[in-house]
Amino acid sequence: MPKHVFPVDFVWGAATAAYQIEGAVREDGRGESIWDRFSHTPGKIQGGDTGDVACDHYHRYREDVALMREMGLKGYRFSIAWPRIVPAGKGALNPKGLDFYNALVDRLLANGITPYATLYHWELPQLLQDRGGWDNRDTAAYFAEYAAVVFESLGDRVRHWITLNEPSVVAYNGHAIGEHAPGFTDYALAVRVSHHLNLAHARAVAAYRQLNQGGVIGTTLNLTSVYPAGNAPEDGAAARIADGMYNRWFLDPVLKGAYPRDILELFGQKLQAPVIQAGDLERIAAAPIDFLGLNYYSRLLVRSAPSSPFGYEAVRGAGPCTAMGWEIYPDGLYDLLVRLDRDYGHPRLLVTENGAAFDDPLQAGRVADPERIAYLREHFLAARRAIESGVRLEGYFVWSLLDNFEWAHGYSRRFGLIYVDYPTQERIWKDSARWYQGVIRQNGV
Numbered sequence: 423m424p425k426h427v428f429p430v431d432f433v434w435g436a437a438t439a440a441y442q443i444e445g446a447v448r449e450d451g452r453g454e455s456i457w458d459r460f461s462h463t464p465g466k467i468q469g470g471d472t473g474d475v476a477c478d479h480y481h482r483y484r485e486d487v488a489l490m491r492e493m494g495l496k497g498y499r500f501s502i503a504w505p506r507i508v509p510a511g512k513g514a515l516n517p518k519g520l521d522f523y524n525a526l527v528d529r530l531l532a533n534g535i536t537p538y539a540t541l542y543h544w545e546l547p548q549l550l551q552d553r554g555g556w557d558n559r560d561t562a563a564y565f566a567e568y569a570a571v572v573f574e575s576l577g578d579r580v581r582h583w584i585t586l587n588e589p590s591v592v593a594y595n596g597h598a599i600g601e602h603a604p605g606f607t608d609y610a611l612a613v614r615v616s617h618h619l620n621l622a623h624a625r626a627v628a629a630y631r632q633l634n635q636g637g638v639i640g641t642t643l644n645l646t647s648v649y650p651a652g653n654a655p656e657d658g659a660a661a662r663i664a665d666g667m668y669n670r671w672f673l674d675p676v677l678k679g680a681y682p683r684d685i686l687e688l689f690g691q692k693l694q695a696p697v698i699q700a701g702d703l704e705r706i707a708a709a710p711i712d713f714l715g716l717n718y719y720s721r722l723l724v725r726s727a728p729s730s731p732f733g734y735e736a737v738r739g740a741g742p743c744t745a746m747g748w749e750i751y752p753d754g755l756y757d758l759l760v761r762l763d764r765d766y767g768h769p770r771l772l773v774t775e776n777g778a779a780f781d782d783p784l785q786a787g788r789v790a791d792p793e794r795i796a797y798l799r800e801h802f803l804a805a806r807r808a809i810e811s812g813v814r815l816e817g818y819f820v821w822s823l824l825d826n827f828e829w830a831h832g833y834s835r836r837f838g839l840i841y842v843d844y845p846t847q848e849r850i851w852k853d854s855a856r857w858y859q860g861v862i863r864q865n866g867v
């Protein structure tokens with residue numbers, strides 16, 4: 423018997439994303455995405471890797487659902503590739519794209535697995551990028567049109583929707599530091615993009631409400647717990663700025679219908695007047711969510727740095743790290759969950775991503791990954807403590823079901839519960855997959 427049992431209807435799941443697992447990027451009418459363009463641009467992705475084949479999930483989804491069934495997953499979070507549904511981003515639909523996701527959803531349901539669908543996990547159609555991408559306000563409307571098509575096709579069976587995956591990563595990694603597609607390095611652009619993403623989210627929520635399909639819709643934010651590196655007052659002030667830029671700038675619009683004043687003023691010179699237009703905030707405020715998805719991986723430790731652009735800099739924590747160099751800090755998940763509950767009105771929450779990359783050597787057909795088991799166990803316990811503190815945490819999706827294309831790191835980082843031998847596409851259960859199967863079966867750790 424587990425020492426820490428979870429609520430009886432707790433949703434134990436695993437998560438993936440289309441570009442990271444599907445492959446088949448030029449098959450059945452799929453249009454080009456900004457990640458196709460970016461990954462084929464020399465020097466952008468470690469090892470010159472691309473998502474052209476990935477885990478070949480587009481052809482192997484039946485096998486992968488069978489793996490989910492064997493693991494006992496209650497829920498499966500996946501993303502829908504906009505370029506498969508609307509190849510040019512707006513206008514003509516691609517029926518074969520809809521066929522694929524309908525077949526996936528039907529197979530999930532036939533295996534007793536609840537689908538949780540993310541509408542945007544970073545695959546903007548390239549033709550929209552050619553028209554300005556997320557810097558163009560019209561993209562928010564095109565997104566809502568795409569979302570409505572998907573709702574109408576799948577909404578009778580998919581009852582849990584996530585509009586965007588991590589708008590802050592889309593904005594900052596893709597437009598401020600250039601590490602992600604489309605690869606810009608313009609901070610003012612990133613701030614404009616963040617606003618247009620919020621508009622896109624709000625328009626999609628409104629489109630969903632109009633259809634009265636009776637499911638629930640939310641968004642997924644990558645959030646962290648921010649701590650000052652020292653006791654000096656200026657370190658505390660630095661932590662508040664960092665918390666504002668990474669957490670509150672994205673939390674407040676979707677949960678409070680307004681931007682945080684301190685960050686709005688800080689960004690003042692970045693958000694040129696035309697960006698927040700009359701009616702924008704009303705539109706955002708008029709699209710309340712049913713639940714908040716949060717992706718948590720590690721904490722953020724900061725100190726005052728007057729010469730840095732926003733007056734702070736990150737400090738490396740003292741704890742052990744994953745293969746991504748991210749400090750392992752489970753207490754940060756507890757602190758984050760409790761903070762969200764306290765500061766944002768006791769919302770329904772889902773951990774939509776948590777997991778770790780480790781080296782995961784395949785030896786004699788086996789992958790022993792005790793570090794991943796320890797990582798997940800400690801974070802599950804942190805989540806359990808938060809539930810005991812009254813937090814409405816309803817589910818937990820491990821990142822990831824499969825090893826997959828890890829963006830700028832290509833295939834060099836393995837986050838999966840299941841190992842993928844890419845040359846053969848063989849799926850091999852890591853020890854952590856067997857361990858997680860047991861956690862789900864006994865509903866606790």
Ligand SMILES: CO[C@H](O)c1c[n+]2c([nH]1)[C@H](O)[C@@H](O)[C@H](O)[C@H]2CO
Nearest residue numbers: 439587588644717719775821828837
């Ligand atoms: C700081 O981590 C971010 O919150 C984050 C981590 N991750 C993510 N966001 C993305 O949602 C996934 O597509 C990544 O594969 C996954 C692992 O890197």
